Amino acid sequence: MAEKISTKQAFLEKIAGRKHVNGSAWVIVSADGTVEGVGPKGGPISGDWSWEGDYYCRTIVFDGEPMLKDYQAVTLDGNTVTYTRDKGTGVSMSWTLS
Template sequence: MKRFAAAMLCAGFALPAGAETTEDLLAEILDRQLGTGAVTATIHADGTISGDFHGKVMGGAWHIEDGFYCRSLTLDGEPLGQEDCIAILRDGDGYRFDGERGTKAGHVYRPAE
């Protein structure tokens, strides 16, 4: 997103008012529990992920790459597929995590009360 923003500014375009970067949105949710109902997750500032996925212990690691939130997960200690880079978007009172660099519709996670 930063590269996109820089390219837009260099080309003479302004970003839409209120445009939020992945880093902006992550700053709001780091170290806070998020959930969808059956799934809870916490993205920790130290680059780790913890949570519960339908009763299984979820773990993992994350980093920012090309403006995307990239993460690899484990369930009960076993790797869960390959790393996925995800677009995070505000969705009402929650955050939508769209996979495959924003091309695959994801789920909305809301902060735990």
Template structure:
């Protein structure tokens, strides 16, 4: 009986399982994931259009820029509130549960996780 109670408690305390992040290797796969969707995270909402544009809002400032796909990486040139954030090629990973992660410097730098809505 005690083991049944422990199993029930463990099931109640377990958080939701996250789907595994998988590297996005090509532009067509990336476009399929993001087309018609908004990338969101706290205080940030972005759209990444199939024709290479980025637009949205982060905190109180507009975000705009352009992107291309080069050698397996999402390469973007971004402006936030009019300030240039510069050009950077990023590794992209996505999950079946609607998360997408961008890691700067071709996967060696900082990362940001978004939800696709």
């Protein structure tokens, strides 16, 4: 059963600093508030993140295109972390942690 990650401390302890992999894409969400990786087409992913209320909040540039700040609900099920956009009401994306 998936565990809701609802505090920055839990996020730092269980998820931050670990490589997230989804197919050929990967990202590292570092404890220092940065995000970096490679998208599915080989383009760079970069940006930053913070924790606000119950949500992971990220602002990234994906393949050279800036994406709006998004507040995401986070769940962890074993080694699978899922981020759900728009405060948990939008599209979800799952990553395998390594």
